[in-house]
Amino acid sequence: MRVRETMRAIRIHGAEDVRLETVDRPCATPGSVLIRNAFAGICGTDLHLFFAPESFGSDFHQPAPLTGATWPQILGHEFSGTVAEVGAGVRSVAVGDNVAVFPYNWCGKCQPCLAGQTTGCELMAFEGIQGRSGGMAEFSSVAAEQCFVLPRSVDLTLGALVEPMAVAWHSVAVAQLESSECVLVVGGGPIGLGACYAARARGIEMVIFSEPSRSRRELLHTLGVAHVIDPTSEDLPERVRSLTRGRGVDAVIDAAGSTAAFPDAMRCLAVNGRMVVVAVYEKPYQLTRNQLSAGRTIRNSEVYSPDDYRDVIEAMSDGLYDSAMSWIDIVELEHVEEAIRELGAGRGMKTLVRSSR
Ligand SMILES: [Zn+2]
Ligand SMILES: [Zn+2]
Structure with missing residues (x-):
């Protein structure tokens, strides 16, 4: 008989209620993998949760239709780790591999999934939100296909950034940017930074930022962003026009x-320009007819595909994301709640939790 093994985990029980607890350790069932988690990012979604x-x-206390998971739930949907055990039939990963976990589960049966729009699955469920596992625990167990092997050149801290960087990568893909075009990124948080990295990977030279926070503007400058606009003290559309010889951004x-x-950002768009919304709007915004004149469009970008994961890992391996370590803080499992409250108060950029030692 197998001895019952336990692990430490951060579980969310409800609003403003996260606890460091001792829970059963998962195991590697057929087709799945046991991961010794390394790092898990705290993101805006976790703050909302x-x-x-x-x-x-x-209602997170009702079983999620796709995964059957109910709260309390182990937090952490952006995570990396090392394969500790593989279940029967697993060949794509091996014990000792470092991996980034693809936490997004889709059903494959709803209308969006059947149409190939799996990022819009009606039953979507994430590890760390309504899933079987989460990153803020010593171990997790996920399907082998959810494991993306990290090459040696990509360490486990960077590995925990694959998920948010894939969100940003996908948004730049949705914008269909060509290397000769220019882009305005509104918001210099981790996803905005990720969009900048993704734009650079496409050879785009002209990346303009709009960011009201002074400390974030300073960080952007240190990351080599030449054009950073403070929308609270400058006229954003006017500045963007002057930087683009009157055209606006693509x-x-x-x-x-x-x-x-939102309205000022729309006014920055060139003819045939694309507005891609990767953020969540807490309040509704008003759309006017003029904003969509001359071929201008608005598109939503949600999550990512396995291809986005592969592209981000390859770009990390090429060194594109090396400067990311300058905007990362690392905390222990004991300090997750504090870290969430700090980020909620607008302090810090990106915090990773060290999930195991
Ligand atoms: Zn996230
Ligand atoms: Zn679906």
């Missing part, structure tokens, strides 16, 4: 979700 879970509009990536900033 912590401060306002009701804003998601689903795409805006909205990584801020600020209703107040």
Whole structure:
């Protein structure tokens, strides 16, 4: 008989209720993999889960249709780790491999999935939100296909950034940017930064940022962003026009979700320009007919595909994301709640939790 093994895990029970607990350790069932988790990122979604879970509009105490998971749930959907055990039939990964976990589960049967729009699955469920596992625990167990092997050149801290960087990568793909084009990124948080890296990977030289926070503007400058605009003290559309010889930008990536900033961002778009919304709007925004004149469009970008994961890992391996370590803080499992509250108060950029030692 197997001895019952336990592990430490951060579980969310409800609004403003996360606990460091001892829970059963998962195991590698057929087709799945046991991972010794290394790092898990705290992101805006985790802040929403912590401060306002009701804003998601689903009852997390009812089983998720796709995964059957109910809260309490181990937090952490952006995570990396090392394969500790593989279940029967697993060949794509081996014990000792470092991996980034693809936490997004889709059903494959709803209308969006059948149409190939799996990023819009009606039953979507994430590890770390409504899944079987989460990254803020010593171990997790996920399907072998959810494991993306990290090459030696990509360490486990960077590995925990694959998920948010894939969100940003996908938004730049949705914007269909060509190397000769220019882009305005609204919001210099981790996703905005990720959009900048993804734009650079496509050979785009002209990346303009709009960011009201002074410390974030300073960080952007240290990362080599030449054009950073403070929308609270400068006229954003006017500045963008002067930087683009009056044309405007070919795409805006909205990584801020600020209703107040939206009309000005739309005014920055060139003819046939694309506004891609990757942020979540807490308040509705008003659309006018003029904003969509001359071929301008608005598109939503949600999650990512396995291809986005592969592209980000390859770009990491090429060194594109090396400067990311300058905007990362690392905390222990004991300090997750504090870290969530700090980020909620607008301090810090990106915090990773060290999931095991
Ligand atoms: Zn996230
Ligand atoms: Zn589906």
